Amino acid sequence: MSENKKVAKEIIHAVGGQDNITSVAHCATRLRIMVNDKEQIDQEKVENIDKVKGAFFNSGQYQIILGTGTVNRVYEEVEKLGIEGSTKAEQSQEAKKSGNFLQRAIRSLGDVFVPIIPVLVATGLFMGLRGLVMQETILGLFGLTEADISSNFILFTEILTDTAFIFLPALIAWSAFRVFGGSPIIGLVLGLMLVSPSLPNAWGVAEGGVEPIYFGFIPVVGYQGSVLPAFFAGLIGAKVERFIRKRVPEALDLILTPFLTLLIMISFAMFMLGPIFHEVESYILDGTLAVLDLPLGLGGLLIGLFHQLIVVTGVHHIFNLLEIQLLENFGNNPFNAIITASIAAQGGAALAVGIKAKSKKMKALALPSALSAFLGITEPAIFGVNLRLGKPFLMGIIAGGLGGFLASLFDLAGTGMSITVLPGVLLYLNSQLLLYILVNIVSIGAAFALTWLFGYKEKEEAL
Known part of the structure; x- marks a missing residue:
């Protein structure tokens, strides 16, 4: 039996068996299950399943965090075991009475934008690569200047960078x-x-x-x-x-x-x-x-502080609208650098927990969750480690505010959206690259130090 099939079977059993499952869907990191009776779910058993980084109810769905890539494979095994799959949109219809009006509206907004984001990510990467290639320093390595670049080449890059927004x-x-x-x-x-x-x-x-x-x-x-x-x-x-x-x-x-x-x-x-x-x-x-234009970096401080709190509520998809507008109107996205700081900080806090912990279970949970955050996905770090322990999440918020403050002071702005921290480097392949790296190092370092000193003690391991 494959490892993913074993995980799928254990999840089905822990949530009350096939008879308790209405439908299953997934997003980038989470398996989303609609159940008939939430009382039949064994929360402790779910959280102790290999590859599970956390689980919680949100918007009428039982959401199990598995991480990118893993969630797709586990979902396939769940379907093979006879569980009816559904799209996120269909599940949203089932759960439409869950939450208040604002939560439902923003959830619908998110369902519309999620399938579009990959092409906007690609567009941002094209913009970043064009910015890199067109730098005087890079052109100079080949003995060229901007005047030497063919108009046909410029036209080709415009097709890559403009089509999605047109x-x-x-x-x-x-x-x-x-x-x-x-x-x-x-x-x-x-x-x-x-x-x-x-x-x-x-x-x-x-x-x-x-x-x-x-x-x-x-x-x-x-x-x-x-x-x-x-x-x-x-x-x-x-x-x-x-x-x-x-x-x-x-x-x-x-x-x-x-x-x-x-x-x-x-x-x-x-x-x-x-x-x-x-x-x-x-x-x-x-x-x-x-x-964003508040003086002395205050805009970055506020967004950096509150971004991950909003992620916890599940209504963070509203930011997609804001980022698209910034890119469409100005060709850059200052929001990206600020939220990158808040994401990197949660990874730094989880990393501190993972290194300081003596429990093998905590290490096995925290260290991969930190890596996931450094790749731009914070749900495993937030729900699996930081928020569960409490103080690491708070330390991550403080460090995220500090990083957002610096990003705002430095006027950092990415060429795209939806990729952050390590992959986000591709959006800053211009004169901003060193400052972008600095903001991430400060965010991760501050969160790590605060968590190590004040945010985590061995006795707090409730696993």
């Missing part, structure tokens, strides 16, 4: 239709309509070189790089499609449903949703910039 509304509308029960292909076409070349380009309008089209008093432009208009067009469009499909004859469904859905939604999106939510986006962006 067609971002199409990606968002596609994902929103998928999450909210519509036909993703209709969502994709609706999103493409929002960035049609027939409309005035949004960036051209913002720069003053292009005039919007006025339908009466309503200005209409393309929505290149916009998030909220496409998100709400997808959300409402999926509902409209389902409403229409239930009411048209089956023989006419193929013709009428997509026709009416697209006609109604592009009209609604262009003349109402677009202008309204484009304005809302500008206010959100202004508010984010106001916090």
Whole structure:
């Protein structure tokens, strides 16, 4: 029997057996289980299973932290054992009554953005690599200057770095239709309509070189790089499609449903949703910039302090919206460097616990969790070690605030999003690289020192 199959069997048994499981899904790090009776779960037995780094209830789901890569393999074994799998979106529908309105809304936002993030990560890496290649020092190694670079090469790099943001509304509308029960292909076409070349380009309008089209008093432009208009067009469009499909004859469904859905939604999106939510986006962006621009690094201090607390609540997906707006409007992302500091700090705290601990179980849990945090995933460190022990989590928060303060003082800004700490180096392959490394070292070092001195004693090992 493979090790992952053994882990899968033990998890099923510990949560009350197959009869107690409604469905199973997974995200980047967690196995997400919907159960019939939470009282049948043996929490201690789950936490003692090999490869399990922590487990807890959140948003109506029992979430077992396994880590990247491992969770995919264990999920496959769970499905092979006859447990019905489901998508995160389907589970979100099952759990939609869990939590307050804000939590449910942000969870839905996260479900829409998670499938899009990989292409935005790739775009950020392309931006970082272009920044590295175009540095005078690097060009000088080959006896070149920026003037020697072919315009065709520049065009090629622009295709790599600009495409995802130009067609971002199409990606968002596609994902929103998928999450909210519509036909993703209709969502994709609706999103493409929002960035049609027939409309005035949004960036051209913002720069003053292009005039919007006025339908009466309503200005209409393309929505290149916009998030909220496409998100709400997808959300409402999926509902409209389902409403229409239930009411048209089956023989006419193929013709009428997509026709009416697209006609109604592009009209609604262009003349109402677009202008309204484009304005809302500008206010959100202004508010984010106001916090980031607080003097003396205070913005970085506040974000660094509170980021991992927000991660614990599970509503941190709201930051995806903010980071996308920063990248789309300015071509860089100061938020990334600050939250990197808070993530690195939790890894530093877990590392201190792992080295100081005498218990083999604690070492086996804390040291891999610290490594996971240094790769940008903090859930194992937070839920498996730091938050369980209490003080290490607090020390990580303090150190994260310090690192965020420095990142803000240094005006650090990544070329992309969603990768941090060690992988995040690829977003700073320019004159910022040494400062980025310094911020991470300070965050990890401060968290390690504080945890070692004040945050952890051997008797606190409740394992």
